[in-house]
Amino acid sequence: MKILVTGGLGFIGSNFILKLLNHSDNFEIINVDAELYGANRKNLSDIQNNEKYEFVKGNITNKRLMGETISKCDVVVNFAAESFVDRSISDANPFLVSNIRGAFTILDIITKQKKRMVQISTDEVFGSLSSDTATEESKFNPSSPYAATKAAAELLINSYSVTYDSDVIITRCTNNYGPRQFPEKLIPKTIILAKLGKKIPIYGKGTNIRDWIYVDDHCNGVLLSLLDGKAGQSYNISGNNEMDNITIVKRILDIMGKSEDLIEFVEDRPGHDYRYSMNSNKISKEMGWKSKTSFDESIQKTVDWYLNHEEIWKDLTPSALNPTPWKN
Helix, strand or coil, rough: CCEEEECCCCCHHHHHHHHHHCCCCCEEEEEECCCCCCCHHHHHHHCCCCEEEEEEEECCHHHHHHHHHHHHCCCCEECCCCHHHHHHHHCCCCHHHHHHHHHHHHHHHHHHCEHHHHHHHHHHHHCCCCCCECCCCCCCCCCCCCHHHHHHHHHHHHHHHHHHHCCCEEECEEEEEEECCCCCCCCHHHHHHHHHHEEEEEEECCCCCCEEEECCCCCCCCHHHHHCCCCCCCEEEECCCEEEEEHHHHHHHHHHCCCCHHHEECCCCCCCCCCCCCCCCCHHHHCCCCCCCCCCCCCCCCCHHHHHHHHHHHCCCCCCCCCCHHCC
16 A cells, blocks of 8 residues: 655654554555654654655645645545644644645545545644543534644535545544654653753643643554544544643653752643543444553653654754743
């Protein structure tokens, strides 16, 4: 099977590509990436000479490029997105371009070429939940410009499924962590700042809750959805590991043997959702997916990876470590 992966130089996309090529001979990959701020060629330096891997620099909004590239593949997995909530608060326009226009460009082409598309979405489309857990049928209630653009892409995809019978699948995931994540996100930011002995900024009181999933478990769910998912369906992929931000940071500091005095509470970002939560019974029942990695094991692996791969992230850190990036 030949798979077009978009955004494959980013965090989740690069882990997905490595998973497919390092564990199976059944896949060939074309990776289209515009090499915007979240991309890093070093993420895939180990496979740059792999005969089953091809990199194409380009933007998913480029209709001619995407038409030509999709014609060479059997399926598209769309990881490409602007994904940092803080940046969407600072400037929403790039999110509309990548997350809506980009997804639409792919969607329109795969419909005409009769190919399959897997759209990678997020639990943030459901907004903040005080106590409930979202299912695939829950109401959208996005709070940030980022979440709103991902919800808009889902609505476009659903409309194409109904109107044109497009072969489209949506997967939604909770907060990922693991190797190769861009340093602006909470876990890598904490690890890097702790290593440097610098203050670690925590929004508000650090009580915001997220469901954390190790990136490899997420990639397993995406692959199962690609191979066995039903057209027109959406699948939630959750870690069943809800934890507040301050607990995450303290756990990392404990692993690294660092003092909690490094923690610094800073001004909260606007519209900061309190809690995300999703139920993933559907993908478990239909495809046998489950989260295989314990948090204690995988957070240790994540810390070790960042400490042992400074050459991959060291040049990305200055702007990514801003304590209040939404103000930029």
